[in-house]
Amino acid sequence: MGFEGIGASVRRKEDARFLSGRGHYTDDINRPGQLYAFIKRSDRPHARIASLQTAQAAAAPGVVAVFTGQDMAADNVGGLPCGWQIHNKDGSPMAEPPHPVIAIGKVRHVGDPVAVVIAESRQAAKDAAELLEIEYDDLPAVATTLDALEPGAPTVHDDVAGNVCYDWHIGDKGTVDAAFARAAKVVKLELTNNRLVPNAMEPRAALGDFDTSSGDFTLYTTSQNPHVIRLLMGAFVLHIPENKLRVVAPDVGGGFGSKIYHYAEEAIVTWAAGKLRRPVKWTAERNESFMSDAHGRDHVSTAEMALDADGTFLALRVATIANMGAYLSTFAPCVPTYLYATLLAGVYKTPAIYAEVKAVFTNTVPVDAYRGAGRPEATYLLERLVDVIAHDTGMDRVEIRRKNFIPADAFPYQTPVALQYDSGNYEMTLKAALDAADFAGFEARRAAARAKGKLRGIGISTYLEACGIAPSAVVGSLGARAGLYEVANVKVHPTGSITVYTGTHSHGQGHETTFAQLISDQMGVPIDQIEVVHGDTSKIPFGMGTYGSRSLAVGGSAMVKAMDKIIAKGKKIAAHLMEAAVEDIEFDKGTFKVAGTDKSKTLTDISLAAYVPHNYPIEELEPGLDETAFYDPKNFTFPGGCHVCELEIDQETGVVEMVNFVAVDDVGRVINPMIVEGQVQGGVAQGIGQALLENAIYDSNGQLLSGSFMDYTMPRANDLVNISVGTEITLCTHNPLGVKGCGEVGAIGSPPAVMNAVIDALKEYGIRHIDMPATGAKLWEILQANRPKMAAE
Amino acid sequence: MGERMPQVSLTVNGKQHTVEVEGRTLLVELLREKLGLTGTHVGCDTSQCGACVVHVDGLAVKSCTMLALQADGMAVTTIEGIAAADGTLHPMQEMFREHHALQCGFCTPGMVMTAIDLVNAHPDGLTDKEIREGLEGNLCRCTGYHNIVKAIAAAHPLMHGQAPKAAE
Numbered sequence: 002m003g004f005e006g007i008g009a010s011v012r013r014k015e016d017a018r019f020l021s022g023r024g025h026y027t028d029d030i031n032r033p034g035q036l037y038a039f040i041k042r043s044d045r046p047h048a049r050i051a052s053l054q055t056a057q058a059a060a061a062p063g064v065v066a067v068f069t070g071q072d073m074a075a076d077n078v079g080g081l082p083c084g085w086q087i088h089n090k091d092g093s094p095m096a097e098p099p100h101p102v103i104a105i106g107k108v109r110h111v112g113d114p115v116a117v118v119i120a121e122s123r124q125a126a127k128d129a130a131e132l133l134e135i136e137y138d139d140l141p142a143v144a145t146t147l148d149a150l151e152p153g154a155p156t157v158h159d160d161v162a163g164n165v166c167y168d169w170h171i172g173d174k175g176t177v178d179a180a181f182a183r184a185a186k187v188v189k190l191e192l193t194n195n196r197l198v199p200n201a202m203e204p205r206a207a208l209g210d211f212d213t214s215s216g217d218f219t220l221y222t223t224s225q226n227p228h229v230i231r232l233l234m235g236a237f238v239l240h241i242p243e244n245k246l247r248v249v250a251p252d253v254g255g256g257f258g259s260k261i262y263h264y265a266e267e268a269i270v271t272w273a274a275g276k277l278r279r280p281v282k283w284t285a286e287r288n289e290s291f292m293s294d295a296h297g298r299d300h301v302s303t304a305e306m307a308l309d310a311d312g313t314f315l316a317l318r319v320a321t322i323a324n325m326g327a328y329l330s331t332f333a334p335c336v337p338t339y340l341y342a343t344l345l346a347g348v349y350k351t352p353a354i355y356a357e358v359k360a361v362f363t364n365t366v367p368v369d370a371y372r373g374a375g376r377p378e379a380t381y382l383l384e385r386l387v388d389v390i391a392h393d394t395g396m397d398r399v400e401i402r403r404k405n406f407i408p409a410d411a412f413p414y415q416t417p418v419a420l421q422y423d424s425g426n427y428e429m430t431l432k433a434a435l436d437a438a439d440f441a442g443f444e445a446r447r448a449a450a451r452a453k454g455k456l457r458g459i460g461i462s463t464y465l466e467a468c469g470i471a472p473s474a475v476v477g478s479l480g481a482r483a484g485l486y487e488v489a490n491v492k493v494h495p496t497g498s499i500t501v502y503t504g505t506h507s508h509g510q511g512h513e514t515t516f517a518q519l520i521s522d523q524m525g526v527p528i529d530q531i532e533v534v535h536g537d538t539s540k541i542p543f544g545m546g547t548y549g550s551r552s553l554a555v556g557g558s559a560m561v562k563a564m565d566k567i568i569a570k571g572k573k574i575a576a577h578l579m580e581a582a583v584e585d586i587e588f589d590k591g592t593f594k595v596a597g598t599d600k601s602k603t604l605t606d607i608s609l610a611a612y613v614p615h616n617y618p619i620e621e622l623e624p625g626l627d628e629t630a631f632y633d634p635k636n637f638t639f640p641g642g643c644h645v646c647e648l649e650i651d652q653e654t655g656v657v658e659m660v661n662f663v664a665v666d667d668v669g670r671v672i673n674p675m676i677v678e679g680q681v682q683g684g685v686a687q688g689i690g691q692a693l694l695e696n697a698i699y700d701s702n703g704q705l706l707s708g709s710f711m712d713y714t715m716p717r718a719n720d721l722v723n724i725s726v727g728t729e730i731t732l733c734t735h736n737p738l739g740v741k742g743c744g745e746v747g748a749i750g751s752p753p754a755v756m757n758a759v760i761d762a763l764k765e766y767g768i769r770h771i772d773m774p775a776t777g778a779k780l781w782e783i784l785q786a787n788r789p790k791m792a793a794e
Numbered sequence: 795m796g797e798r799m800p801q802v803s804l805t806v807n808g809k810q811h812t813v814e815v816e817g818r819t820l821l822v823e824l825l826r827e828k829l830g831l832t833g834t835h836v837g838c839d840t841s842q843c844g845a846c847v848v849h850v851d852g853l854a855v856k857s858c859t860m861l862a863l864q865a866d867g868m869a870v871t872t873i874e875g876i877a878a879a880d881g882t883l884h885p886m887q888e889m890f891r892e893h894h895a896l897q898c899g900f901c902t903p904g905m906v907m908t909a910i911d912l913v914n915a916h917p918d919g920l921t922d923k924e925i926r927e928g929l930e931g932n933l934c935r936c937t938g939y940h941n942i943v944k945a946i947a948a949a950h951p952l953m954h955g956q957a958p959k960a961a962e
Contacts (some may be wrong), residue, residue: 012891012892012894013891013894015899016890016891016896016899017883017891018899019899019902020873020883020887020890020891020896020899020902020906021833021873021874021877021883021887021897022831022833022834022872022874022903023833023874024833024899024900024902026832026835026900028832028836029826029832094815098870102940124816124818151951169820193878200902200935201898201899201935202835202837202843202845202898202900202901202933202934202935202936203835203837203898204836213907242950252898252899253834253898254898254899254900254901255897255898255900255935255936286839287837287838287839287840287843299948329924367871408841451845508898509897509898509899509936510897550820678894679894679897679936679937679941680897682937682938682941683897683935683936683937683938684938684939686938686939687935687938688936709838709839710838710840710842710843710933711842715842715933716938717929717930717932717933717934718926718927718929718930718932718934718939718942719926719927719929719930720926721926721938721939721940723922723940723943724938725938747938772893
């Protein structure tokens with residue numbers, strides 16, 4: 002066994018089961034006597050439910066029950082709660098219309114649940130759902146972000162005038178306006194951030210179980226944060242106290258944010274299991290995922306930069322309209338505010354920033370955090386704007402970035418939009434990325450491609466993001482209805498092996514390996530003697546789950562704190578056993594030593610003494626070696642870096658072919674380089690997907706046109722290219738590991754790098770901006786439209 | 795109603811099964827729900843994602859796109875059936891692990907089964923481009939495919955009896 006501590010590319014502990022078909026996902030779980038739920042969903046974007054007849058469906062073969070929204074409301078089931086309250090400019094709270102688990106009276110988007118059929122088999126439930134008699138009175142619908150604010154637009158919720166959820170702002174408007182008034186130049190850009198469907202490969206599933214003997218409920222669900230689901234569903238929806246409700250999130254097949262939220266189906270199967278006294282399982286078909294998983298992004302923005310004559314940024318002004326969809330998903334309101342507008346300084350020392358954000362309701366699937374959540378939108382806006390500034394002023398796009406970078410000696414750096422960056426070195430990552438991509442040699446490659454009829458471009462993005470959202474007191478003051486700490490319970494067993502229980506959750510990130518390395522490094526125990534347990538509220542003290550690249554920075558720090566307690570207690574036991582003073586005991590990788598002597602005890606000696614306390618300081622110390630720690634971070638962490646994309650556009654077809662992608666990221670200290678590289682590659686693939694391929698499109702009536710894998714373009718192997726990943730390190734200064742987080746950097750940094758490359762490839766066509774996705778069809782049209790002008794020149 | 799359900803007889807991972815199924819039962823439903831082989835996954839409803847790929851008479855097939863009854867008399871191999879009897883991983887499984895070609899693991903069974911068929915069908919070698927084209931029917935949302943391509947390239951010589959390439 003080689004080195005397997007911090008810094009080693011240890012092969013993953015979890016892989017053996019995934020590679021052998023022994024993964025244990027929610028839909029793989031079956032309980033005796035299990036029933037199957039099929040959810041009848043609205044095929045109307047906006048309609049009054051004129052009548053809903055369930056008798057025929059209820060009488061169909063194999064059907065056990067049919068429930069409607071009225072049935073649940075009559076049983077005192079609450080609506081789905083929102084976990085973050087934003088306040089308007091005038092201090093009043095946002096509009097927070099009710100979100101019934103199953104629609105009552107009206108449906109507000111295609112996919113809104115209308116009834117649930119529960120039967121002995123999946124097929125019987127699905128067949129019977131065809132027999133539901135539903136009459137709708139169609140209402141006019143509003144589908145797009147901009148249409149929501151049109152005068153006279155249909156209203157999604159009767160009591161939300163003008164469809165405005167909130168009208169919020171941040172920054173000093175007066176200072177910004179003054180800077181614009183004296184600016185040598187103002188550059189303005191209007192842009193949209195396309196709506197995406199997260200599409201984790203495992204469709205959501207939920208299995209509710211009720212123990213008739215104890216009266217306990219268990220929910221197995223595809224969740225990134227089982228404790229949050231228990232809290233929200235137990236307290237607000239089903240009114241089940243936490244001691245009677247267990248939530249298990251077993252192996253989860255990808256999340257990317259979409260499995261953070263408390264969804265209707267979780268409440269439906271849990272409630273129905275209690276009513277029917279039998280387990281009830283629901284598994285999404287992919288078409289349901291498209292119309293019921295929270296979507297991502299969907300912003301329309303105007304950005305303006307005020308510049309000095311030499312290209313120094315004086316002030317940034319941003320106005321954004323963000324689509325919330327038909328209802329507020331769990332964390333939706335914080336995404337276009339505190340996860341977006343606070344990031345608008347980016348890596349630049351822009352002295353004044355003012356942003357206003359209007360969130361609107363539409364007759365579409367709710368929108369919430371998707372990989373990056375607000376930071377990709379901010380980064381895309383800024384990094385496209387900087388390239389447009391270069392375009393409009395004729396300045397070099399690299400030099401204008403360098404001129405405005407926050408210098409490496411300026412940390413801690415207070416931005417004008419609330420955040421204080423603790424560390425970073427943007428010149429370092431820029432230089433490393435430009436070198437790795439041979440940026441200097443690009444023009445020769447462009448010329449060579451041109452000779453073959455290909456338009457080659459290169460684009461860069463220098464970005465920063467914020468992870469491990471915290472501290473609890475601050476986010477509470479900003480409207481969060483939850484704490485954002487993390488919990489670790491480290492148990493050293495009598496014979497020295499270790500189980501660590503974490504409130505974070507792994508759905509592809511490799512926590513079972515990374516956390517084992519972390520424990521191994523500090524405790525000196527081989528990783529095959531360390532078990533990492535997550536995803537079960539009956540085993541783990543508490544936890545806030547995994548999102549926002551928080552698991553290592555927040556969850557890992559909680560483990561360090563718990564291990565510190567273990568070591569402190571171990572020293573007392575060791576001092577007793579070796580008849581030395583506690584102050585003289587040193588601990589290093591599994592061994593307790595008396596300083597300056599050759600006396601030592603292993604961790605196993607100590608754990609055995611702790612659990613078999615025959616010779617033990619029992620008067621001062623409890624037996625056992627088992628410690629829990631809660632860690633509430635002092636600040637966000639701030640990963641950043643530079644992405645460089647090189648690509649070619651076929652002049653005849655408009656099709657983009659990726660040539661090279663280089664990401665150099667500063668994610669702080671790296672525990673497992675192999676896993677970090679994989680996280681960045683996956684994030685970059687999603688970013689390239691957003692830039693070139695993916696688009697959730699509604700028609701003007703509110704029908705989702707891209708509602709399947711046949712219509713929504715997921716990146717396939719052949720759409721992508723090898724993604725070269727480098728890391729440069731500045732340590733986070735406020736957590737004990739110096740780590741920053743790596744799960745989202747790829748999806749945040751890459752879209753503007755790709756789009757800047759697309760625009761660069763079209764240099765000779767004089768194109769200033771193109772909205773994502775830059776599909777072959779869109780580029781072909783642009784090439785066609787601009788060709789005559791070219792010829793005339 | 796009351797009619798006897800049709801039966802399908804097939805071999806799965808070397809074991810003979812005779813099972814009653816509805817005419818409309820898909821092969822993947824038979825595997826997951828009747829035989830408890832939950833390693834084969836369902837990721838979509840339009841035959842796009844490839845999470846359900848198994849081998850039928852040695853060739854990669856999307857088991858969501860084939861009726862169980864169509865497999866009558868055939869030999870099916872699933873992800874559970876490719877390691878050696880003593881548990882030694884198939885070279886493709888081993889290279890997926892070595893090259894970190896999986897994250898959440900959900901697409902992995904279908905990806906591995908497709909990759910084995912792809913390598914079997916190209917004994918003379920595979921370029922990265924051919925591997926990417928060969929994965930046309932399989933979606934992965936986690937890895938960006940980079941490491942999957944590397945793993946398949948590394949498994950090729952192992953499966954065709956050549957010396958292993960050193961992992962990076």
